[in-house]
Amino acid sequence: MTAGHFWCDFALVDGEVVSDVAITVVDGRFDSITPNAPTHADATHLNGFTIPGLANAHSHAFQRALRSRTQRGSGSFWTWRDLMYRAADRLDPELYLRLARATFAEMVASGITTVGEFHYLHHGPGGARYEVPNIMGDAVLAAADEAGLRITLLDVLYLHGGLTDGRYLPLSEAQKRFGDGSVDVWADRVGRLTSNDRHRVGAAIHSVRAVDPVAMGECVVWASQQGASLHAHVSEQVAENDECQAIHSMTPVALLESVGALGPAFVAVHATHVNGDDIGLLAESNSAVCLCPTTERDLGDGIVDSRQMVDAGVPIVLGSDSHAVIDLFDEAHAVEMDQRQRTRSRGVHPAGDLLAMATTAGHRSLGWNDVGSLETGQRADLVTVGLDSVRTAGVAAGGLVEATVFAAGAVDVSDVIVDGRHIVSEGQHRHIDVASELSITISELMDR
Amino acid sequence: MTAGHFWCDFALVDGEVVSDVAITVVDGRFDSITPNAPTHADATHLNGFTIPGLANAHSHAFQRALRSRTQRGSGSFWTWRDLMYRAADRLDPELYLRLARATFAEMVASGITTVGEFHYLHHGPGGARYEVPNIMGDAVLAAADEAGLRITLLDVLYLHGGLTDGRYLPLSEAQKRFGDGSVDVWADRVGRLTSNDRHRVGAAIHSVRAVDPVAMGECVVWASQQGASLHAHVSEQVAENDECQAIHSMTPVALLESVGALGPAFVAVHATHVNGDDIGLLAESNSAVCLCPTTERDLGDGIVDSRQMVDAGVPIVLGSDSHAVIDLFDEAHAVEMDQRQRTRSRGVHPAGDLLAMATTAGHRSLGWNDVGSLETGQRADLVTVGLDSVRTAGVAAGGLVEATVFAAGAVDVSDVIVDGRHIVSEGQHRHIDVASELSITISELMDR
Numbered sequence: 001m002t003a004g005h006f007w008c009d010f011a012l013v014d015g016e017v018v019s020d021v022a023i024t025v026v027d028g029r030f031d032s033i034t035p036n037a038p039t040h041a042d043a044t045h046l047n048g049f050t051i052p053g054l055a056n057a058h059s060h061a062f063q064r065a066l067r068s069r070t071q072r073g074s075g076s077f078w079t080w081r082d083l084m085y086r087a088a089d090r091l092d093p094e095l096y097l098r099l100a101r102a103t104f105a106e107m108v109a110s111g112i113t114t115v116g117e118f119h120y121l122h123h124g125p126g127g128a129r130y131e132v133p134n135i136m137g138d139a140v141l142a143a144a145d146e147a148g149l150r151i152t153l154l155d156v157l158y159l160h161g162g163l164t165d166g167r168y169l170p171l172s173e174a175q176k177r178f179g180d181g182s183v184d185v186w187a188d189r190v191g192r193l194t195s196n197d198r199h200r201v202g203a204a205i206h207s208v209r210a211v212d213p214v215a216m217g218e219c220v221v222w223a224s225q226q227g228a229s230l231h232a233h234v235s236e237q238v239a240e241n242d243e244c245q246a247i248h249s250m251t252p253v254a255l256l257e258s259v260g261a262l263g264p265a266f267v268a269v270h271a272t273h274v275n276g277d278d279i280g281l282l283a284e285s286n287s288a289v290c291l292c293p294t295t296e297r298d299l300g301d302g303i304v305d306s307r308q309m310v311d312a313g314v315p316i317v318l319g320s321d322s323h324a325v326i327d328l329f330d331e332a333h334a335v336e337m338d339q340r341q342r343t344r345s346r347g348v349h350p351a352g353d354l355l356a357m358a359t360t361a362g363h364r365s366l367g368w369n370d371v372g373s374l375e376t377g378q379r380a381d382l383v384t385v386g387l388d389s390v391r392t393a394g395v396a397a398g399g400l401v402e403a404t405v406f407a408a409g410a411v412d413v414s415d416v417i418v419d420g421r422h423i424v425s426e427g428q429h430r431h432i433d434v435a436s437e438l439s440i441t442i443s444e445l446m447d448r
Numbered sequence: 449m450t451a452g453h454f455w456c457d458f459a460l461v462d463g464e465v466v467s468d469v470a471i472t473v474v475d476g477r478f479d480s481i482t483p484n485a486p487t488h489a490d491a492t493h494l495n496g497f498t499i500p501g502l503a504n505a506h507s508h509a510f511q512r513a514l515r516s517r518t519q520r521g522s523g524s525f526w527t528w529r530d531l532m533y534r535a536a537d538r539l540d541p542e543l544y545l546r547l548a549r550a551t552f553a554e555m556v557a558s559g560i561t562t563v564g565e566f567h568y569l570h571h572g573p574g575g576a577r578y579e580v581p582n583i584m585g586d587a588v589l590a591a592a593d594e595a596g597l598r599i600t601l602l603d604v605l606y607l608h609g610g611l612t613d614g615r616y617l618p619l620s621e622a623q624k625r626f627g628d629g630s631v632d633v634w635a636d637r638v639g640r641l642t643s644n645d646r647h648r649v650g651a652a653i654h655s656v657r658a659v660d661p662v663a664m665g666e667c668v669v670w671a672s673q674q675g676a677s678l679h680a681h682v683s684e685q686v687a688e689n690d691e692c693q694a695i696h697s698m699t700p701v702a703l704l705e706s707v708g709a710l711g712p713a714f715v716a717v718h719a720t721h722v723n724g725d726d727i728g729l730l731a732e733s734n735s736a737v738c739l740c741p742t743t744e745r746d747l748g749d750g751i752v753d754s755r756q757m758v759d760a761g762v763p764i765v766l767g768s769d770s771h772a773v774i775d776l777f778d779e780a781h782a783v784e785m786d787q788r789q790r791t792r793s794r795g796v797h798p799a800g801d802l803l804a805m806a807t808t809a810g811h812r813s814l815g816w817n818d819v820g821s822l823e824t825g826q827r828a829d830l831v832t833v834g835l836d837s838v839r840t841a842g843v844a845a846g847g848l849v850e851a852t853v854f855a856a857g858a859v860d861v862s863d864v865i866v867d868g869r870h871i872v873s874e875g876q877h878r879h880i881d882v883a884s885e886l887s888i889t890i891s892e893l894m895d896r
Contacts, residue, residue, distance in 0.1 A: 016462065064842070065842060067842060067843065067854070067855050068840075068843045068844070068847060068851040068854040068855040069843065069844050069847060070797075071795070071799055071847070071850040071853070071854045072795070072799075072847065072850060074793060074794060074795030075793070075794050075795055076792075076793055076794060077794075079794070080794060106838045109838060110838075111714060118699070146880050147641045258836070296789075297785040297786075297788060297789055298785065298794070299788070299792050299794065300788035300789060300791065300792045300794055301789075301792070302789065302792060303789055324839075324854070337745040337746065338745075338789070340745060340746065340747070340748035341744075341745055341748060341749075341750060341751055341786070343748065344524075344686075344748045344749070344750060345522060345523070345524055345748050346523045346524060346527070346528060346746070346747065347519070347520070347521050347523055348522070348524060348527075348746055349520030350520075351519055351520075388883050388884075389883055390554045390882045390883050390886065390889070391859075392555060392775075392883075393513065393882070393883040393884070393886035393887040393890070394512070394513060394515060394886045394889075394890030394891070394894075395516045395517070396516070396517050396885050396894070396895070399519070399520065399893075401516060402516045402517075402519040402520060403516040405519070406515070406516040406519045407515050407516040407772075409857075409859075411511070411839075411857075411859050434838045434841070435836050435837055435838050435840075435841040436836075436841070438838065438841035438842045439836065439841040439842050441842075442841070442842030443842070446842075446844070447844070447845075
């Protein structure tokens with residue numbers, strides 16, 4: 001039995017900011033959380049505002065390599081995708097592991113303690129099968145272990161190359177790495193991955209462009225039998241809606257509903273161009289929506305009415321997606337800023353709700369119900385935000401949640417504890433030189 | 449004669465990224481700039497990408513105290529303004545100096561070497577006259593000197609409390625501090641401020657809400673006689689347009705044009721709700737527009753078509769305005785992100801254009817034509833952006849301008865040189881503990 005003691009200047013407990021908080025951790029879980037406590041001689045002092053671990057509900061780790069490199073010339077989501085495919089095509093399992101490890105380490109340093117990796121780089125270039133069928137997925141899992149965070153590997157079903165003129169296209173050369181050929185082969189491969197105390201295996205339907213309804217239905221059955229999370233890219237682009245309507249006479253959400261995909265385990269990623277009926281279907285089924293606002297801005301996707309979703313009862317979670325930025329405070333802030341511009345009013349989402357999207361709700365959407373709040377019995381994830389940087393100096397002691405969402409950034413995270421293990425201190429990952437590993441691996445991938 | 453030597457890994461010269469750049473500074477100006485040069489034994493090594501100094505073209509320094517403190521509950525621009533007035537009401541000259549000094553020091557640490565302070569806190573609470581009429585303006589100038597940046601004090605003419613139901617309102621109690629009573633009294637007071645090598649005095653018309661056309665005209669004449677910059681808040685809110693139309697049957701831009709305000713010295717701040725004719729008037733007159741996207745998002749102002757402005761020939765400059773964020777890279781990034789969401793296409797403004805908004809164009813809009821580019825004879829302002837943070841690691845050596853706008857932030861600024869003086873090194877202001885001064889002064893203002 002391992003035990004640890006922490007003492008926080010301020011901490012977020014039951015949605016309230018409390019001070020002088022003594023925390024005891026036993027076997028990676030909170031054993032006691034005591035506000036207004038004297039400090040403990042052996043306690044690690046967490047200097048600032050301590051919040052639950054953050055959950056990054058939608059990640060494509062390898063896209064970290066594209067940061068700022070896709071910012072030349074003009075174009076669209078679709079021209080951006082061509083650049084992304086070129087990077088994906090060059091990855092082998094060893095480089096994928098190192099790039100994902102560095103990217104996940106950047107995440108941990110920013111306060112992320114669980115990542116949902118939407119993983120579709122299954123096979124070799126041109127679709128060649130590796131001798132070990134899950135060698136790429138195993139690389140992602142190992143990367144998470146080494147970086148020190150928890151992972152839900154959302155293994156992606158990807159069968160078709162698109163949906164155009166009312167028919168499914170064959171996979172393009174670049175897409176052949178993503179495809180298992182059939183949902184049975186996919187299920188067989190994914191079935192060999194195992195969940196454990198730090199790994200969950202979940203399922204993902206890439207999108208209505210890449211998976212036909214029959215295959216969707218089988219994927220849904222598999223996920224349901226496994227009790228696994230089920231994520232899907234949904235209505236990120238208007239073109240996707242149009243193609244789906246043309247062939248199925250339904251919206252993507254309605255199509256997913258028709259195959260039984262919606263439910264408490266389902267997460268609609270983006271959901272940018274959904275309509276009121278779609279939101280109703282998501283709400284009735286207790287599905288969640290994952291917004292990725294910094295990526296959606298970068299790709300010019302558009303802005304959804306997130307207030308309408310919340311009012312309908314749809315939980316919102318957050319993802320850094322393409323990793324143009326890795327900063328969940330920035331994502332939470334961006335959700336609110338985009339709504340202010342859309343509605344021309346302030347305070348659309350309260351700060352506490354925005355932070356909950358990044359913590360409790362996010363973990364739940366990845367299948368971790370025992371992470372995301374400071375409660376006895378929950379897994380001991382802690383993230384400390386410094387209150388003495390040039391960004392956070394001067395915030396109100398009575399408004400630390402507002403300060404965290406509206407003034408702080410990932411760079412203000414000083415300490416990160418995952419399952420009671422102290423992974424980040426003084427703003428630095430304790431075991432990984434993050435910037436150096438990013439620089440080396442990205443250069444290997446992109447500049448060779 | 450003072451001289452200094454710098455050596456940059458990479459620098460932006462004539463819009464191009466060059467490497468191994470030796471720079472000699474004599475009497476605060478660039479004496480030589482030599483790419484592909486050997487390093488000099490006495491040279492200060494600037495490790496990263498060195499760009500010109502940034503210009504913050506629109507600042508209300510005291511509003512730094514509101515960061516994250518106005519983020520409770522819901523509301524509008526107008527409810528936010530009530531909170532802002534409450535803070536303004538409590539400032540005295542001594543606290544104003546200390547708060548502005550800390551805020552300006554945060555700016556310098558973020559790479560800003562010139563600030564345009566849109567200054568309207570002229571008088572005592574309730575409008576009581578200070579014995580020294582410019583004691584508040586002098587405080588701002590002194591704050592800039594102490595923080596180490598150059599300033600254009602845009603002294604604001606503020607005569608009326610608003611424009612409602614077709615008439616000008618008297619100043620409210622909170623607004624009485626801002627008002628000189630008449631344009632003549634304003635001109636007499638402002639005439640006592642003097643420009644020097646580090647200070648420019650400019651004029652500002654607060655808005656069409658606060659200044660009637662006759663007074664505007666006299667202000668324009670004064671600015672023209674002095675060769676001073678002339679700034680005005682323009683069409684930030686739809687309500688302002690509506691009120692202006694109701695009384696003057698013109699848009700704010702057309703009204704300003706009718707009194708002769710437009711021209712190369714004029715900057716329309718925000719210009720969020722201008723129409724095509726307004727943009728035509730701004731373009732024909734060689735006026736500039738100052739966008740403040742992080743503040744405009746925070747206040748839910750709306751998004752203007754900045755591409756249309758650039759295509760018409762209107763220079764765009766940037767300001768951090770309310771200082772919800774102080775990060776001109778973030779402002780430049782936000783201009784592009786907002787356009788992508790508006791147009792659903794990428795690459796609306798090239799990265800080089802976005803950086804020019806924050807540098808060359810910004811300085812020009814504040815009356816400093818000899819700052820903002822790395823050229824022999826220009827004032828020696830240098831800002832070095834580190835390329836080895838978790839944010840910037842992995843960017844392309846051939847894409848450093850894109851990296852600066854799309855991956856870096858204020859926190860990546862390692863060195864800042866103003867007029868040849870090294871004010872910031874290793875990311876820290878050399879003379880001021882910025883966070884501590886912010887914390888102390890803001891607490892004095894807001895928590896007492």
